[in-house]
Amino acid sequence: MNYLSVENISKSYGERVLFQNISFGINKDQKIAFIAKNGTGKTSILNILSGDDEPDTGQIITRKGIRISFLSQDPKLDGSLTVEQTIFASDSEVLKIIEQYEKVLKDPDDTAAYQRAFEAMDANNAWDFETLYKQILYKLKLDNLDQKVSNLSGGQKKRLALAHALINKPDLLILDEPTNHLDLEMIEWLEHYFAKENITLFMVTHDRFFLERVCNEIVELENGQLYSYKGNYSYYLEKKEARIASEQASVDKAQNLFKKELDWMRRQPKARTTKSKSRIDDFYMIKEKAHQRRKDHQVQLEINMERLGSKIVELHNVSKRFGERVLLNKFDYTFKKGERIGIIGKNGTGKTTFLNMLTGALSPDGGKIVVGDTVKFGYYTQKGIKIKPEQKVIDVIREFGDHIPLKKGRTISAAQLLERFLFDRKKQYDFVEKLSGGERKRLYLCTVLIQNPNFLILDEPTNDLDIITLNVLESFLLDYPGCLLVVSHDRYFMDKIVDHLFVFRGEGVVEDFPGNYSDFRIYEDSAAPKEKVVEKKEKQSWRQDESPKLSxxxxxxxxxxxxxxxxxxxxxxxxxxxxxxxxxxxxxxxxxxxxxxxxxxxxxxxxxxxxxxxxxx
Missing domain, CATH: 1.10.287 (Helix Hairpins)
Known part of the structure; x- marks a missing residue:
């Protein structure tokens, strides 16, 4: 059953063409991931599908009567409402019944109204639904239902918008980076939820584990053309590689034929026959095919870092608390050369605070942090790049100099460096405020790396980066010779680049785990106590090919x-x-x-x- 059809849509902003004549469909039970490079219009397409924007050409045809929910990267919520009021601000009949039941509980004198509400709950199986929506709020750490939306953090607002979208029980759910602002426990719960719920999904996400376990189809927009892959992320990688090889073979064949036809063209007399005119037309078609180029230039990262001395960073009995909340309690660690450490833990356990203390932005309450003389930190924070009004992309890099030093005494111009970070000459003169979220993150990453750090700290570096850029960043980090410290909820990214983990448990407890994230999950699941069997089953459910049925x-x-x-x-x-x-x-x-x-x-x-x-x- 077709839910939504996209027919020949196009979108431009001034002279900048995002996409042209795009067509595809979304059918019931499909769980589709949409992949494209940053700046090519992913978010614009989601906004058009949800009705928040309109295409310049073409149309969106939606099946009559289907319910669509949209989770944007910047959800628009009414700040005057509470968390609970936001959840009930829905056209869902079951939610209206639950809301009415909650209201009559506050008016105990009206027993007739209570009886009607109670019977309505029974008749519509609303008890089950109430249990489900409370579970969703609990899992997304939205415990204070009376809190005003205006007092929520950006991450809490995103989680509230996600909860509202899920509780609304839509036929089609459109998601823009749903795992941003979720900790690892929340992401794993959401994976399980989508795996068992009959929801049709169309999403943009950079989380490749999420793609692997949730999606059954991947649609990629590349060089203005759509490619569809009927499978998960592993299938997509395999089939895309085969497609590129096939396309390259076709181009190679056309180039060989072009050389022959070019020789024939040069030998032709000026007076041409009808027969030669036809061959000349074919020649120009062959020429176009032979000159096709894949626009998949990779980010080339090259730094001229100073060598680290014997003393890097030492933490001695470091403690930190905010009010009653203990974040670190007498923490000891000595960093060694070439260490690659990942940091994981629930939101609010002190991960970012730890990084800020390490780099000197915060002081510990107790103990001391000793930083070696040769250490040069490169700190990629969640705040991202500071945007100055009417500042152009190239001006950001020129603040570090017109020529940037590379290895072996070589230099590179600011413009050449930006080209290596996938900003062509035209894009370099765009205003920074007009860049997409992912393009801003890529530019910010460039400003961190060109300072040639030998101790690189990355706080959620994968948010908003496209999968193409992520793969290249991972390749660079695998070859990075300095110390590396990463906070990330991207499990695929963590598995690929870190050797061991700091696990922030909360209450000041930090464990050093020898392995990557997948190793940690296996260890945690095998060590889970029997009384937590429910939680364990929930986390492991995606691994089971067939869950046991009830006796x-x-x-x-x-x-x-x-x-x-x-x-x-x-x-x-x-x-x-x-x-x-x-x-x-x-x-x-x-x-x-x-x-x-x-x-x-x-x-x-x-x-x-x-x-x-x-x-x-």
Whole structure:
């Protein structure tokens, strides 16, 4: 069943043509990843699909009655609403029923309204949906439902927009970099969610593990032409390599034929016959084919770093806290030459704070950090490049000099250096504020590397970079001779370039793990205690080819749990109503009963979720 058709759309900004005459379709149950270089119009296409923008030519045809949700990189949320109000700001009928139920709980005197709301919850299976949406909010760390949107951080707003899109249960979900601002635990949960939910997806993402495990089709826009691959990321890499080899063979053949035809053209007399006119026309077609060039110049990174001395960086009993939150507690480490360390951990555990202390931007509360005399840090931060009004791309590089030193005494001009970072001469004179998010990140990376650091620190370097640039950056980092410290939620990137990990557990605990991210996940899963079996199964579910189904006794238990949870929910409401009406004789006893009911609900919901995952897997 076709959900959406794109017919011959084009988009330009002034003289800059992003794409022309693009056509493709999105069908039910497809999970499509859209791949293209930064600056070629990925986000523009998503905005056009979602209706936030219009093409210059062509049209978008959407199937009547389907629900579409769009997660943009910069979601537009109403700052005056709370988290809960934002979730309920939807045209979903089930959400409206849940919202009404939540409202009547606050008005205990209207028992008739409560009864109607309760029956509506029953009739529409809204209890299950309520459990699901609360699980989504919990997994995305949106615990404070009364918090105003205006007080949320950028990352929290992105997670709230994602939660709203998921809870809305759309037929088609359009996503622009959904894993940005999620920690690794959240990303793995989202992978599992998409794998088991019947949602049709069209997304832009640079997360190659996510591509591998979620997507069943990849569409690539390259040199103005669309290529479709009916498989995941591994399949795409294999088939793209074969396509490029085939295209190159075709060009080579055309070049050989062109040489022969060129010789014939040079020998032709001025008076031409009709027969030779036809051959001349063919010649120009052959010439066009023979002169085709792939525009896939790679970023060429070359630095002239100073050699590191014997002393690099030493941390002795380093401690740091903000208020009651302990980030580091007497941390010791001595960096060695050529170390390649990845840093992982949940949001808020102190990863970026650690980097800022290392580079001197923050001071530790206790202990000391000793930096060797030969160390030159290169620090790529999440803040990115500082944009100055009407500053052009080339002016950013010229701030470091018109000529940049390379290895062996050689130099390179600012313009030549930018060409190596995929900014052609025309693009170099664009204003920085007009660059795409990924192009700005590439320019920022250039400014960090041309300072020739021998200790490179990268804080989420993969956000907004296209897959082509990521592959080249990885190749450069594999050959980088200095020390490397990386914070990233990109598991593919981490697996490729780091040797061991600093695992920030929270509460000041940092573990040194000898291996890459995949090694760490295997270790964590094998070491998980039995009482965390639900969480473990959720994280491992993508690895299982076939999840076990429920036994007969488990099916009975599952049905019984549904009834028990509904009954306990009603009991909870009755106790809360008695408190609200002031009809409680023994407050301590009633409080104890309420706490017992809440504990039972939590216990039974956890078991219900475990069985439902097993059943749906």
């Amino acid at each position: 007969y006794n488990e099916q009975k238990e599952f049905k019984r749990l549904e009834k028990d949870i509904a009954k306990l929910g009603e009991e909870k409401v009755q106790i809360e109503l008695r408190f609200a009406e002031g009809a409680v004789e023994d407050v301590d006893e009633e409080s104890r009963k309420l706490q017992e009911v809440l504990s039972q609900i939590e216990e039974k919901e956890e078991r219900w979720l475990e069985l439902s995952m097993k059943m749906e897997g």
